[in-house]
Each structure stands twice: as C-alpha cells, then as structure tokens.
Amino acid sequence: MNIEVRGQDKSGNESYKEIAENLISESNISTLINKAEILAEPQEPFFIISIATEGVRSTKKVEDISILDESDEGCQVIIKDERYATDLLSKLWEEFGKSDVEQSERLKIICHGVSCEEIEDLELEPEEEMRESIINLIWQIIPEGFRVRKSFVSNDKVTMLASEDRLKEKWIKKANNIHEDNMDE
Amino acid sequence: MYRFYNYEGGIYKSNVIEEKIEDLGGYILRKEKHSRELNLLFAVPEEDIDVIKEISDEIKGEIKKRDLIGTEIAVVSPSISRHHLPHPVCDIAERLRREGASTSIISTARGVGRRISQITREEKIMIEEYDAGVFIFGEFEDCILDYKKDILKEIKVPKIVVGGPQIKNLESADTYIGDVGRKTKRMRKTREQRKLDEITNALSECISKKREEIREDPLSVSPIEVKRIVEESGIHEKSDSHSPILLHLDGLRIKLPYDEYKQEVSEIDVYGKKLGEIAELRKSQRETDDIVVKIHTESYLEQVKETKLKVS
Missing domain, CATH: 3.30.70.260 (ACT domain)
Known part of the structure; x- marks a missing residue:
C-alpha cells in the first residue's frame, strides 16, 4: 500500500501519513486499498484525500457464486467462493427473514420454504458496502473541523475535498485532477 | 506548609x-x-x-x-469524536492520575477546526475550577499559531498545551509540548512514554510555582485541614461519589449539589469561624452542580476586617 502526503506543513504531512497508515491498516478493507493520496493545505484551508482500491468485487448474481440445489426442506445454497459468504447470508436474511434461513454448515445455507428460482436472480452489491467503508475511513482521517465536503466517486476510487470555508472552484479542480490522475494509473 | x-x-x-x-x-x-x-x-x-x-x-x-497529589487537573480535548478520543486524551489523563492528580476530561463543544474553533464562557469557567489544564491541539502549525492559541487567552489557570508540530514558544500557554497531536493508538512506545513524562514534569513545575505563590500569600487555612474538618462533619457521606471531596491548591471540590447543601457546608465550623466566612463557595459549572470551595488568603481576611472596622 502506497500512501503519499503532500502539502506545505511538513510536520503535519508526516503526522497525517502516520494517522492514515494506522487507520487504513486497522480498517477491514486494508488489503483492498492500493493507494492513498493526501494533499493538505491548512493555510488555504483545504484537505484532499483520495483512496484507490484494487480488486473491487463487481455485482454478482447468487447463481454465479454458489450452487443451488432444490431439496424437500427448501433451496440449499452451497457457497463456492467464501469471500461472499457473509454478504450472501445477509442478503438472504434480508429477503426471506432470519427464521427461514439457516446456515447449517460453514458454506451451506438452507432456505426453508423457498424455491431456488426465487434465489438465483438475487444480486449482491459488495461495491456499495466497500464504498461506504472507504467513506467512513476518509471521515476518520480528514481533520474534524473541515466539515464542508465534496466527494468524487468512481468504480475503484473515492476522493474527498474538505474545508471549513465555502469550497473554491480551484480547490474543486485540484481534487478532480487528483481523482482523475489516480484513475489513470 | x-x-x-x-x-x-x-x-x-x-x-x-x-x-x-x-x-x-x-x-x-x-x-x-x-x-x-x-x-x-x-x-x-x-x-x-x-x-x-x-x-x-x-x-x-x-x-x-509528588507535586500533583492534591490537585485536580482538566484534560481538555477539542471534541468527543474518534479523532481525539480515546488517544491521546486518556493516555495523558491516566499518566497524571498515576502521579497522584485527580483528572477530568473536558471536551469543548466547538473546539475543532481553525477559524471556526471557539470556547464558550461556561467552558472557560469550568476549566478555571481546576488547578491547571492540559490542552490537546491538532497537527498543523498554522492552525495552532494563528487560531487555536486564542482559545487559551482568557483562561487564568496554568495551561500546558500539547500538539503535533514543534513550536518553541506558544503565546498564552505556560508550556508547549510537540509531537503529541492526533493519536490513533495508545502511547506505548518509549518515545511516547517520554513525552508523557515531559507533560507530567511541565505540569509539576507549574503546580510548584503556584504553590510557591500561595506560600508567599498564604491561605487562611490549608485545604487539607478544611478537608479533614468537612469529613469530620460527616456531610460528605451524603454524596454518592467514591471520592466525595477533592483537594485543590486553594480549596476543595465537594461533590454535593450546591443549591441543596450550600448553607449546611458554609455553616461548618473551621477553628472558630464558619467555612462561609473564610472561603467563597461557588456553584460548579459541571452538570453535577458540585460545591467549589475557594479558601481566602490571610491577607484578604485582614483587609476585610480592616474595612469593617473603618465602616463601624
């Protein structure tokens, strides 16, 4: 993971590098973060942070990540890729209720009274959850007083511009440039 | 003494x-x-x-x-959010408690940011109830030098300020200690432990100076003696707190509601005089409305006596 901090306040840059490193390594998405870039200019004042991820999971249909098997009790879902297990279980709970969805084994879920047809077209959106985690992480890193914020979101990257004053056009351009630069890489 | x-x-x-x-x-x-x-x-x-x-x-x-025994110290953070709590606020408070001080953590309502950072009158009064304050600031030099220092201006108790950048002299602060800004982890490393020692030493020095000032213009009765007398009266047993009376350099904090117990406390006999005569009883700004006792100096009591004689 590469963290780059720029800005005129050298000691501030070093501290924010440490803060970002610690918070990212403690987060549950640390392995998915590829690069973090910070531009801190407290004199202006603005703070831009851009986090790029790698290996973002795209939207998946349940039938793509599991084997569905009709049984007397209901539909048996055998998970092929364990990384999706928690998301899938949450999705099934959300759709059919906790009482009808039973995780009998680590990779086996039985949906009582539910046919496989109802399940196969369900979609998981891990991207959304991931984006939420990144935004939470960014909120923890940026200085608390900078409450006027604008974010730029694309598939594998979230950039946020924050200040305590009204956002100036030139800052927005800078944030946008950082966002697009990172995207090219 | x-x-x-x-x-x-x-x-x-x-x-x-x-x-x-x-x-x-x-x-x-x-x-x-x-x-x-x-x-x-x-x-x-x-x-x-x-x-x-x-x-x-x-x-x-x-x-x-141990200079910090018998003192109550406020550790002041800019907010209660995860940006500033629990570290380094709790690490500092814990170290001060080990040195014998009683500590309270105070988080200001609008202390974050630079231009927007501020402190209310109530918060200032609340901090001044304590013997000294340790203020935790952020990471940017510009913010501290141009804006945050204004927060300290009108606070009269000794102020130790800690923050990220290395600043030689911070106006309005008694001592500034760098390299203790925002922390995301416990201050366990040797370098960080030394910083905690530095904070404790700086604070002890401030407290020693304050004690010397009190020695030059002594209090009419030592707070520790007043504490014993209040404890003998048994009034502290009505408090739910495990430490109902706390010592200050120039008085006490009695953890009983001011409105309810002010009269009773001021009537306590201290070497032939009422406590209300030799000390000022104030209502704390804390939500618990404690009684803050500020003992008058001998010189002040003499002055009052002379004025009364002249009038009569």
Whole structure:
C-alpha cells in the first residue's frame, strides 16, 4: 500500500501519513486499498484525500457464486467462493427473514420454504458496502473541523475535498485532477 | 506548609510510618495495598519529611515528592469524536492520575477546526475550577499559531498545551509540548512514554510555582485541614461519589449539589469561624452542580476586617 502526503506543513504531512497508515491498516478493507493520496493545505484551508482500491468485487448474481440445489426442506445454497459468504447470508436474511434461513454448515445455507428460482436472480452489491467503508475511513482521517465536503466517486476510487470555508472552484479542480490522475494509473 | 509525597515499599513495619505521619500532624490521602507492597500518598509539613525518610530508609522503602497529589487537573480535548478520543486524551489523563492528580476530561463543544474553533464562557469557567489544564491541539502549525492559541487567552489557570508540530514558544500557554497531536493508538512506545513524562514534569513545575505563590500569600487555612474538618462533619457521606471531596491548591471540590447543601457546608465550623466566612463557595459549572470551595488568603481576611472596622 502506497500512501503519499503532500502539502506545505511538513510536520503535519508526516503526522497525517502516520494517522492514515494506522487507520487504513486497522480498517477491514486494508488489503483492498492500493493507494492513498493526501494533499493538505491548512493555510488555504483545504484537505484532499483520495483512496484507490484494487480488486473491487463487481455485482454478482447468487447463481454465479454458489450452487443451488432444490431439496424437500427448501433451496440449499452451497457457497463456492467464501469471500461472499457473509454478504450472501445477509442478503438472504434480508429477503426471506432470519427464521427461514439457516446456515447449517460453514458454506451451506438452507432456505426453508423457498424455491431456488426465487434465489438465483438475487444480486449482491459488495461495491456499495466497500464504498461506504472507504467513506467512513476518509471521515476518520480528514481533520474534524473541515466539515464542508465534496466527494468524487468512481468504480475503484473515492476522493474527498474538505474545508471549513465555502469550497473554491480551484480547490474543486485540484481534487478532480487528483481523482482523475489516480484513475489513470 | 504541607507537601505531598508518595511512599512505596513493603508492608512490614509500614505502620511505623503511618503513625509517624499522624504524629507530625500529617494526613494519609490514599493507601493501596497490593499483596505485600504498599503505596501511600500522604501530606506532611515540609520541614518534617526527613524524619519520615529516615524511617523509610530503615525499612527499605522509597519516598518521592509528588507535586500533583492534591490537585485536580482538566484534560481538555477539542471534541468527543474518534479523532481525539480515546488517544491521546486518556493516555495523558491516566499518566497524571498515576502521579497522584485527580483528572477530568473536558471536551469543548466547538473546539475543532481553525477559524471556526471557539470556547464558550461556561467552558472557560469550568476549566478555571481546576488547578491547571492540559490542552490537546491538532497537527498543523498554522492552525495552532494563528487560531487555536486564542482559545487559551482568557483562561487564568496554568495551561500546558500539547500538539503535533514543534513550536518553541506558544503565546498564552505556560508550556508547549510537540509531537503529541492526533493519536490513533495508545502511547506505548518509549518515545511516547517520554513525552508523557515531559507533560507530567511541565505540569509539576507549574503546580510548584503556584504553590510557591500561595506560600508567599498564604491561605487562611490549608485545604487539607478544611478537608479533614468537612469529613469530620460527616456531610460528605451524603454524596454518592467514591471520592466525595477533592483537594485543590486553594480549596476543595465537594461533590454535593450546591443549591441543596450550600448553607449546611458554609455553616461548618473551621477553628472558630464558619467555612462561609473564610472561603467563597461557588456553584460548579459541571452538570453535577458540585460545591467549589475557594479558601481566602490571610491577607484578604485582614483587609476585610480592616474595612469593617473603618465602616463601624
């Protein structure tokens, strides 16, 4: 993971590098973060942070990540890729209720009274959850007083511009440039 | 004048020390036994400590002077969010407690940011109830030098400020200590532990100076004696707190609601005078509405006496 901090306040840059490193390594998405870039200019004042991820999971249909098997009790879902297990279980709970969805084994879920047809077209959106985690992480890193914020979101990257004053056009351009630069890489 | 000390040593024959402290007119403020080890926080008149040290040497104990015993310190953070809590606020408060101080953590409502950072009048008054304040600032030099220092301007108690950048002299602060800004982890590293020591030493120095000032213009009665008298009255038993009376440099905090107990407390007899006559009783800004007792100096009481004589 590469963290780059720029800005005129050298000691501030070093501290924010440490803060970002610690918070990212403690987060549950640390392995998915590829690069973090910070531009801190407290004199202006603005703070831009851009986090790029790698290996973002795209939207998946349940039938793509599991084997569905009709049984007397209901539909048996055998998970092929364990990384999706928690998301899938949450999705099934959300759709059919906790009482009808039973995780009998680590990779086996039985949906009582539910046919496989109802399940196969369900979609998981891990991207959304991931984006939420990144935004939470960014909120923890940026200085608390900078409450006027604008974010730029694309598939594998979230950039946020924050200040305590009204956002100036030139800052927005800078944030946008950082966002697009990172995207090219 | 009373000075505060800490005895660490074995339990064997420690009762000799305890008896001696009492014989010398001293006070045992806290006594903690851990297996065969004893930790004693006590106060004795400064000139008598050598007698205690002699006994301590005989029983292979150790006596250290602790300036922070008998003080209540405010550790002030800019907010209660995860950006500033629990670290480094709790690490600093914990270290000060180990040195014998009572600490409270105060988070200002609008202390974050630079231009927008501010402190309310109530918050200032609340901080001034304490003997000193340790203020935690952020990481950017520009913010601290141009904006945050204004928060400190009107606060009259000694102020130790900690923050990220290295600043030689921060206007309005008694001492500034760098490299302690936002922390995301506990301050466990040797470098960080040294910083905590630095904070404690700076604060002890401020407190010593304050004690010297009090010594030059002495209080009419020592707070520790007032504490004993209030405890003898039994009023503190009505408080739910495990430490109902806290010592300050120039008074006490009695953890009883001001409106309900003000009269009763001010009537307590202190060497022939009412407590209300030799001290000012204030209502704390804290939600608990504690009674803050500020003992008048001898010179002030003399002045009041003279004025009364002239009028009559």
